[in-house]
Amino acid sequence: MNLMAIKVIYLNEMMRFWNTLFQSVASPVISTALYFVVFGSAIGSRIENIDGISYGLFIVPGLTMLSVLTQSISNASFGIFFPKFTGTIYELLSAPVSYYETLIGYVGAAATKSLVLATIILLTANLFVDLNIAHPIWMLSFLVLTCVAFSLFGFIIGLWADNFEKLQIIPLLIITPLVFLGGSFYSISMLPPVWQKVTLFNPVLYLVSGFRWSFFEISDVGVGVSLLMVLLFLSICIAIIAWMFKTGYKLKQ
Amino acid sequence: MQTIISIKDLTKVYDSGFNALKSINLDINKGEILGLLGPNGAGKTTLISTICGIVSPTSGEVTVDGFDIVKDFRKTRSIIGLVPQELTLGSFDTVWGTVRFSRGLFGAKRDDAYLEELLKDLSLFDKKDSEIRMLSGGMKRRVLIAKALSHNPKILFLDEPTAGVDVELRKDLWKIVNVLKSKGVTIILTTHYIEEAEELADRIGVISNGELLLVEKKAHLMETLGKKQLIVELKESLTKLPSSLDKHNIEISEDGMHISYTYIVKDEETDMSEVLQEITNSGLHIKDLKVVQSSLEDIFVDLVKEK
Numbered sequence: 001m002n003l004m005a006i007k008v009i010y011l012n013e014m015m016r017f018w019n020t021l022f023q024s025v026a027s028p029v030i031s032t033a034l035y036f037v038v039f040g041s042a043i044g045s046r047i048e049n050i051d052g053i054s055y056g057l058f059i060v061p062g063l064t065m066l067s068v069l070t071q072s073i074s075n076a077s078f079g080i081f082f083p084k085f086t087g088t089i090y091e092l093l094s095a096p097v098s099y100y101e102t103l104i105g106y107v108g109a110a111a112t113k114s115l116v117l118a119t120i121i122l123l124t125a126n127l128f129v130d131l132n133i134a135h136p137i138w139m140l141s142f143l144v145l146t147c148v149a150f151s152l153f154g155f156i157i158g159l160w161a162d163n164f165e166k167l168q169i170i171p172l173l174i175i176t177p178l179v180f181l182g183g184s185f186y187s188i189s190m191l192p193p194v195w196q197k198v199t200l201f202n203p204v205l206y207l208v209s210g211f212r213w214s215f216f217e218i219s220d221v222g223v224g225v226s227l228l229m230v231l232l233f234l235s236i237c238i239a240i241i242a243w244m245f246k247t248g249y250k251l252k253q
Numbered sequence: 254m255q256t257i258i259s260i261k262d263l264t265k266v267y268d269s270g271f272n273a274l275k276s277i278n279l280d281i282n283k284g285e286i287l288g289l290l291g292p293n294g295a296g297k298t299t300l301i302s303t304i305c306g307i308v309s310p311t312s313g314e315v316t317v318d319g320f321d322i323v324k325d326f327r328k329t330r331s332i333i334g335l336v337p338q339e340l341t342l343g344s345f346d347t348v349w350g351t352v353r354f355s356r357g358l359f360g361a362k363r364d365d366a367y368l369e370e371l372l373k374d375l376s377l378f379d380k381k382d383s384e385i386r387m388l389s390g391g392m393k394r395r396v397l398i399a400k401a402l403s404h405n406p407k408i409l410f411l412d413e414p415t416a417g418v419d420v421e422l423r424k425d426l427w428k429i430v431n432v433l434k435s436k437g438v439t440i441i442l443t444t445h446y447i448e449e450a451e452e453l454a455d456r457i458g459v460i461s462n463g464e465l466l467l468v469e470k471k472a473h474l475m476e477t478l479g480k481k482q483l484i485v486e487l488k489e490s491l492t493k494l495p496s497s498l499d500k501h502n503i504e505i506s507e508d509g510m511h512i513s514y515t516y517i518v519k520d521e522e523t524d525m526s527e528v529l530q531e532i533t534n535s536g537l538h539i540k541d542l543k544v545v546q547s548s549l550e551d552i553f554v555d556l557v558k559e560k
Binding site (some may be wrong): 012015019093097253 | 330335341342343344358
């Protein structure tokens with residue numbers, strides 16, 4: 001295994017994060033603060049507690065997941081798309097590096113960035129609400145699995161996309177609506193029965209629900225089901241990437 | 254001569270159906286400079302890309318230092334360096350950062366002393382902290398060479414390294430190539446510039462339409478296929494060639510003041526004394542004589558035309 005190559009790919013990707021550190025930190029802090037001002041204080045003060053949890057506190061896991069999902073996809077897809085776009089991919093393809101080593105480098109960096117971002121969001125949220133985590137190990141497990149799974153998904157998008165429009169289209173038109181409609185800012189029990197059933201087809205619901213359970217021990221679906229869904233999504237992404245690598249899809253002619 | 258790259262029946266057909274390489278067979282010797290000549294779309298870059306791992310072969314076999322490029326890709330790629338045709342670099346990377354990244358990708362341990370020496374050799378050391386976007390085209394080309402040499406490869410592929418480069422830099426790059434050769438690096442050079450191959454290469458391969466037309470030692474190629482032209486300047490203008498000279502390949506210039514006789518150097522039938530004797534006997538008065546040798550470019554054009 002070419003550990004040195006994994007290390008340099010990982011560090012090179014992380015370098016972009018550190019080079020734009022202010023933007024990387026300021027952006028989630030400001031947007032989290034705005035969500036709390038608008039939803040937590042202004043609107044949230046007029047919303048009843050949900051399962052005994054104040055609305056401001058209730059939205060913390062959903063808000064974290066929203067950023068983690070979008071940033072994981074964005075970081076990983078951009079990471080592999082950019083060398084394809086600029087042509088520097090030749091270096092990866094001609095180096096003694098396997099596809100899986102490349103994957104570990106890029107996805108590892110994208111997942112790390114998302115983890116740092118989630119930590120920043122949770123620390124910011126703690127300034128507005130009194131945040132207690134009921135099951136820290138489960139919370140961390142859900143967070144890491146989600147970061148990795150959606151970074152893998154982002155990697156797939158980055159390989160598939162051959163222009164900037166394609167790179168943006170799935171996160172904008174599919175992921176963001178799924179996150180907003182996946183119970184990030186409400187409990188699905190607040191929906192009419194028909195929409196509750198429809199929401200069960202949204203995979204993001206299981207992520208948010210499991211993550212929220214690790215904080216407050218309340219969930220829309222069982223925590224075991226949530227965990228299985230995350231693992232299923234992770235497995236599907238790995239299977240797709242394995243196929244892409246085997247066929248050299250959009251990488252090798 | 255020890256073979257370092259062996260190519261057997263290599264064929265590449267792209268998904269579009271385009272047959273870029275047609276059963277190429279080629280052995281490249283250790284320590285030599287092989288010049289690959291060919292028009293645009295001939296298959297030069299596809300051949301290089303296949304050996305380096307960027308393009309998958311459709312059929313055939315390539316070994317590098319005895320190892321198969323597919324099965325033992327780590328061993329083969331770790332001794333190869335590639336300078337691509339395009340200036341493909343991350344604009345915001347620094348020279349030092351991008352060269353160190355390349356070394357790491359090839360699994361080589363950090364060696365700042367070697368990289369410093371390399372940048373100094375390529376006149377890049379004073380630019381080591383500059384971002385790539387701040388460099389000139391020539392400097393970027395040097396950075397690509399530094400990246401390709403960052404892991405100390407035994408084989409270097411230069412894909413049209415001097416395309417769009419000014420004369421001064423081209424000469425500098427030639428010096429660099431010669432230094433690398435003196436260190437024992439095997440160099441495979443594709444170029445449009447015949448003078449470049451003529452200047453640098455030990456052997457010349459000509460590719461056209463995905464086929465390797467020939468591979469010859471440069472000197473041998475010039476000797477066997479090279480033509481010479483005897484140009485005779487006349488004292489008086491001529492409108493028609495005397496019939497006694499019809500049997501020779503002699504032409505009159507437009508102004509009628511010169512006649513030229515084209516011959517193949519190695520052709521045993523060529524008898525210069527006889528030709529000169531007949532020119533004199535035909536009543537033409539010779540003012541001066543000049544012999545011109547055809548360049549590699551002429552040979553290349555002839556070969557591709559024949560094909």
